[in-house]
Amino acid sequence: MKTITHRFKNQWGAASLLTALVLLICITLVILLTSKTVLVETQITADNYRTSQATAAASAAMNHAEAYFMAGGLDHDDEADAINKVDYIETGVEPTPANCVTLENTNNINQTPFNLSLTPAAGGQTTLAQFYFDNSDDNACDCQDDLSRDIDHDGDGDCFGIDNPGKNMTRALVTAKGWSDDCAAVRTITQCLTTFDVFDGGEGPKQPFVSRASVGVFGNATIINRYTNSSIWTGGTNDISGNAFATYLRPSNTETSDYTEAELNSEDETANTQLVSTRNAGAGIDVITDDATLASKTADQFFDMFFAMTKAQFMERAASIDQKLTGGASPNGMGGLIWVEGNLTLNAGAVVGSPATPAILVVNGDLTLNGGATVYGVIYVTGALQITGTPIVKGSVIGESNSTSGGGGTLTLVYVPIAGDDQAPPFIPGTGAIISGSWQDW
Structure with a gap:
């Protein structure tokens, strides 16, 4: 009996060893699983960081x-x-x-x-x-x-x-x-x-010059339009008094597709044109005057005829691209939407807009164009317009004021459409x- 008990006591160490071995294996597995989890989490963190x-x-x-x-x-x-x-x-x-x-x-x-x-x-x-x-x-x-x-x-x-x-x-x-x-x-x-x-209906003005009042300052203008059949549209009288006044249209029986863009936009009135109106011959079919549709409009209604936004919205948009000007600041070198608060004088050498980036210039006041100034785009003036010297505008001029403008200069106004007329629309800064x-x- 004593011998059997002694034999069992000798086996107690083996059981402890087996238990310890099982525990060691379990701990090892836990460590391995924990390490793998940490590794995966590290990879996920690295992936998230790279992402x-x-x-x-x-x-x-x-x-x-x-x-x-x-x-x-x-x-x-x-x-x-x-x-x-x-x-x-x-x-x-x-x-x-x-x-x-x-x-x-x-x-x-x-x-x-x-x-x-x-x-x-x-x-x-x-x-x-x-x-x-x-x-x-x-x-x-x-x-x-x-x-x-x-x-x-x-x-x-x-x-x-x-x-x-x-x-x-x-x-x-x-x-x-x-x-x-x-x-x-x-x-x-x-x-x-x-x-x-920018413009109502997505298309700019169809005439070189539009005014609620009389022709006024354009009595000395040379107006060239090779795209449409009207040069002047006004709600007032036809005040043609300057010796230099003349309007030119594209020759009869021709289409805009017959000419290159450079030929259509040329300021040479003798190239690809026919003379229509002069002071001596009088106004031709391209001059529309005394139109009550224009004369009866309020200032805001007149603006809305051309633009797809109010004056306040235009001013805000121009301000968003730092092109709202005050204190007589010049827009020389600028293109796109420009709002000028107050009177503006563009002197000789000033260039506003470009053929690739036309300007939409709104002057909330009087505008004076001096000799040598050049504007590419649309000019909208709420006040009087004065011309001195020989400035050039390639685009359109819109006059809101009911007062007759003046000046002894000779403006060359070449109609260049901003949008429409089968032209790929240019990008106008401020409209993005x-x-x-x-x-x-x-």
Whole structure:
């Protein structure tokens, strides 16, 4: 009996060893599982960090693209071989984890996306980003200020009513991409950018000169219009007294399509024109006077005849791009929406707007155009208009005041349509807009 008890006591150590071994295995498994969880969580945290980097980089690229578009549309390059070409396009060349370096922007900006290298001001990891525009017909159709509107009126698929696909510089899809510091993560954002209508019905004035009052200052003007058949539309009398007064239209039996844009917009009254009205011959069919439709309008109603916004909205929009001027400040060198509060004098050498970026200049006061001043675009004057010397306006002039303006100068006014007349609309700074609901990211 004693022998059997002793044998059992000798086995108690083996049981303890087995129990300890089981516990050790369990602890090891717990440690391994915990380590794996920590590793996975570390990977998830790293992935989230890289994704956050890529998202921030893509957002920065989108902000840059929006600012670029708002400043001048899709075509900032005025070089002859780059006009009507989108400045930054997709090439498919992107950073990769194996080649995570900043892509260079080539000299020809029409051949590459816009590439960014983003480093925090305080230093740290550098991320990469790029953006590019696409104004192909499909995107031009989709990226409208009213997504429910079909503006492909003639059914040719170009979505802006002219046989000129891909030439609309006012509407596009922008794609922005961002990469993490190691280029392992990438985020993509797309958004539609467009413009809103400045003019009522989307089309600018159809005449070189429109006034609620008499012709006045235009008694000495040379007015050239190769696009439409009317030169002057006024609610007052025909005050033609200057020796230099003359109006010219496109020759009979010709179309605008018969001429180049340069020929249509030339200030040479002897080129591709026919004389219609002079002081001695009197007013021709291109001069419409004493129109009660104009004379009966209030100042605000007259403004609303031409613009798709109120004066207050126009002023606010101009202020948003720092182009609301006061205290006699000159808009020399500016284009797009410009509001001048008070009287304005444009002196010799001043140039407002350009052929590529016309100005929509509203002067809430009197305007004096001195010799040598040049304006490209539409001028709207609430007060009196005075002409001295030989200024040039390529566009239209609209006079709101009921008082007769004057001046002994000779204005050359060449009608150039801002929108409509089968012209691809130019981008007008101050009219850029983001299509609500068009944002997508992945």
